[in-house]
Amino acid sequence: MGIFEGHSDIGVIAKAGAVEYDQAKRTYTITAGGENMWARADAFHFVWKKVSGDVTLSAAISFATRTGNAHKKGMLIMRQNLNPDSAYADAALHLDGLTSLQSRDAGGVNTHEVQANVSHPKRLRLEKRGRHFYLSVAAENEEFKQSGSSMIVPLEGSFYVGIGVCAHDKEARETAMFSDVEVKPTERPGGSPSLYSTLETVPVQSTDRRVTYHTAGRIEAPAFTRDGASLVFTGDGRLYRVPLTGGKPEAVDTGFASGVNKHTGLSPDGVSRAVSQGSSIPQSLIYVLPANGGTPRKLTEKFPSYWQSWSPDGKTIVFSGQRDNKPGLFAIPSAGGEETRLTTPKGVHGGAEYSPDGKYIYFHSDQSGTMQIWRMRPDGTEPEQITSDSFSNSYPHLSPDGSRLVMLTYEGGGPLPDDRDIQLRVLSLADKQVRFLARFTGGRGSIAVPSWSPDGRRVAFISYQLR
Numbered sequence: 001m002g003i004f005e006g007h008s009d010i011g012v013i014a015k016a017g018a019v020e021y022d023q024a025k026r027t028y029t030i031t032a033g034g035e036n037m038w039a040r041a042d043a044f045h046f047v048w049k050k051v052s053g054d055v056t057l058s059a060a061i062s063f064a065t066r067t068g069n070a071h072k073k074g075m076l077i078m079r080q081n082l083n084p085d086s087a088y089a090d091a092a093l094h095l096d097g098l099t100s101l102q103s104r105d106a107g108g109v110n111t112h113e114v115q116a117n118v119s120h121p122k123r124l125r126l127e128k129r130g131r132h133f134y135l136s137v138a139a140e141n142e143e144f145k146q147s148g149s150s151m152i153v154p155l156e157g158s159f160y161v162g163i164g165v166c167a168h169d170k171e172a173r174e175t176a177m178f179s180d181v182e183v184k185p186t187e188r189p190g191g192s193p194s195l196y197s198t199l200e201t202v203p204v205q206s207t208d209r210r211v212t213y214h215t216a217g218r219i220e221a222p223a224f225t226r227d228g229a230s231l232v233f234t235g236d237g238r239l240y241r242v243p244l245t246g247g248k249p250e251a252v253d254t255g256f257a258s259g260v261n262k263h264t265g266l267s268p269d270g271v272s273r274a275v276s277q278g279s280s281i282p283q284s285l286i287y288v289l290p291a292n293g294g295t296p297r298k299l300t301e302k303f304p305s306y307w308q309s310w311s312p313d314g315k316t317i318v319f320s321g322q323r324d325n326k327p328g329l330f331a332i333p334s335a336g337g338e339e340t341r342l343t344t345p346k347g348v349h350g351g352a353e354y355s356p357d358g359k360y361i362y363f364h365s366d367q368s369g370t371m372q373i374w375r376m377r378p379d380g381t382e383p384e385q386i387t388s389d390s391f392s393n394s395y396p397h398l399s400p401d402g403s404r405l406v407m408l409t410y411e412g413g414g415p416l417p418d419d420r421d422i423q424l425r426v427l428s429l430a431d432k433q434v435r436f437l438a439r440f441t442g443g444r445g446s447i448a449v450p451s452w453s454p455d456g457r458r459v460a461f462i463s464y465q466l467r
Helices: none
Strands: 006-010 018-022 027-032 044-051 055-063 073-079 088-094 098-104 112-119 123-129 132-138 145-152 159-166 174-185 195-203 208-216 219-224 230-235 238-243 250-252 260-266 272-277 285-290 305-310 316-323 326-333 349-354 361-365 372-376 392-398 404-410 420-428 434-442 458-466
Touching (some): 018 044, 027 044, 027 159, 044 073, 055 073, 073 123, 098 132, 112 132, 112 145, 145 434, 195 219, 195 434, 260 305, 316 349, 349 392, 372 392, 420 458
Parallel strands (some): 305 349
Antiparallel strands (some): 006 044, 018 027, 055 174, 073 088, 073 159, 123 132, 132 145, 195 458, 219 230, 238 250, 260 272, 361 372, 420 434
């Protein structure tokens, strides 16, 4: 078995799997059946050893044939136990080139995935760092590069690490070869860990996350363009646009507004863009410029002012700020004019957004004790608490049809801090049912602005990695 201790069919298998180890070449050839490794139960063949602590598993994977189900897959796996519904994380290479980090974060729950923005890599690497798992990939004769895919899975004590194959067809047996297989302790960086950002999207129906862009440093505030083909985000005081399918971001001209922060958004007619900028965050003011870039026009005269939302008719902008050392939400005509306070200074108020019909402004507030989602009339009257569960909830964003909102959820009280484990959830406003979308390391910049796609099918967000 080489570096491994045993092998097993996991789950209901109609055709038994097998493994051959070539000691001279140090390669593993696994032949396996299995209907799938997905949902709440798995069926595949697993070659494993028991370990504990933080480990890194890497290997080159190739398939014996190009026939069979397009989603048959070879995997690098870390798994709590050998039960078919075990918690696990894996790096999976599919026959059609799809490369993803998949996981079940507790026994018996649904599997989720993050699809990397790369196809047909030669080698995969799966890293465990505490509760966090990371996928890196490499082409032929190249070094590993971070894919941006990360997930949170709390494996406890000792667990199984190894390689596996799933035919994705209960009536078939498929074969994959694994070479350069290595299991070693995860390397720790010297000094403080480095921060990385990943721009992702998640379909609300399937929850299959996909990476668009990954970079060192902090980027924030993802939003779709009007045609849904690109994403806009902020970083290093600038505004950038990148195709949804990935690529190199290009800077959007913001003129003299060179200190753009995470509070920026497109007008409903797609003609203008509001940005918040200042030499330092407390000095932030709001400017309006052409959607595709150009000379800014100052909107607010007092700082700090942080853009939050356009009204559906484009005539009003709601923003958060502080006046006379009293924080709150404010409204101002988008053409310029006098600002109006909407909320009292009691508590924290932020993440404000108009509903698509213009009848309400949704926002987060801790005025009831914990951070929850509220709404009020556009003039600030009739405040109403929308969520009241055991979590803290913030940054509500309404779907284009106004039927749902997404929000960031976290444990503990107070405003959402940066770089902590959080959830992205979607709330149906009709029946108040909440569904899970994603778990990741995030913060205030993850969905700081409206982030639904124009067709209402997916949401953009930014996850962070400290490595």
